[in-house]
Amino acid sequence: MTNLDPGPGDLAADWWHAVISGFNTTQLPPISAPVVLGILVAAVLLSGPRQTWRWFGLYVTFVHELGHAFAALMTGRVVHGLRIGLDHSGQLLSSGRGKFGAVWSGFWGYPSPAVVGVALIWSVSAGHSGAAMSIGALVLLVALVFLRGFAGIFVAVCCAAIAQLLLVFANAATVSHVVLGLGMALEVGAVRDWFKVAAVHTRRRNRLASSDAFILARSTGVPSWLWLFGFATVIATSAALSVRLVWSMLI
Secondary structure (H helix, E strand, O other): OOOOOOHHHHHHHHHHHHHHOOOOOOOOOOHHHHHHHHHHHHHHHHOHHHHHHHHHHHHHHHHHHHHHHHHHOOOOEEEEEEEOOOOOOOOEEEOOOOEEEEEEEEHHHHOHHHHHHHHHHHHHHOOOOOHHHHHHHHHHHHHOEEEEOOOHHHHHHHHHHHHHHHHHHHHHHHHHHHHHHHHHHHHHHHHHHOEEEEEHHHOOOOHHHOHHHHHHHHOOOOOOOHHHHHHHHHHHHHHHHHHHHHHHHHO
């Protein structure tokens, strides 16, 4: 008698095939303005209201800390662990020689969600949204090795599960729309987080120790406002590129 129930090996093979298939180029037809507007509204609702930001903000913080980690690895530093809290706090533990690596890693926290956002939007415009989803799913799984604490593991597992389900069960158009919405939401989240850290330097100075700009200023002697300006420049440039890319996809 033939057993029709798929075994663990079959499920793993189907998942891996879905991941690999995601790297096939799939050109998304031009999107109508109402559809883009609807996706933008959904993105703003994820990053705007306090009720949804409480949860989506954890993902933005996760991307923020992954930005620190990736920048650290770029300069040869060793990443020992990554932790995020349910209050949207985050911490990366890394070590290495020389000051440049620490400064480079310290800079790429706040700009990272915006940079990832524009990369996701570009992937949709170039027909690589499946590849973006596949890479994202794999990065989330690899990140589990470095995560410490419940909140980070919870966010990574939930996001990885959603990414895997989309890869296996969703069609190319659905994946493209989800990736586009996620890219927009990360742009909005990056802007929101920048204003939050700017407020720390103007109205909530009792929390300065948690600011990347303050930590960078203390270690380099460069004023905090210049680091804030640097964050804002990258975020604004990413947002402008995102708008241009979305405009090019409209019918």
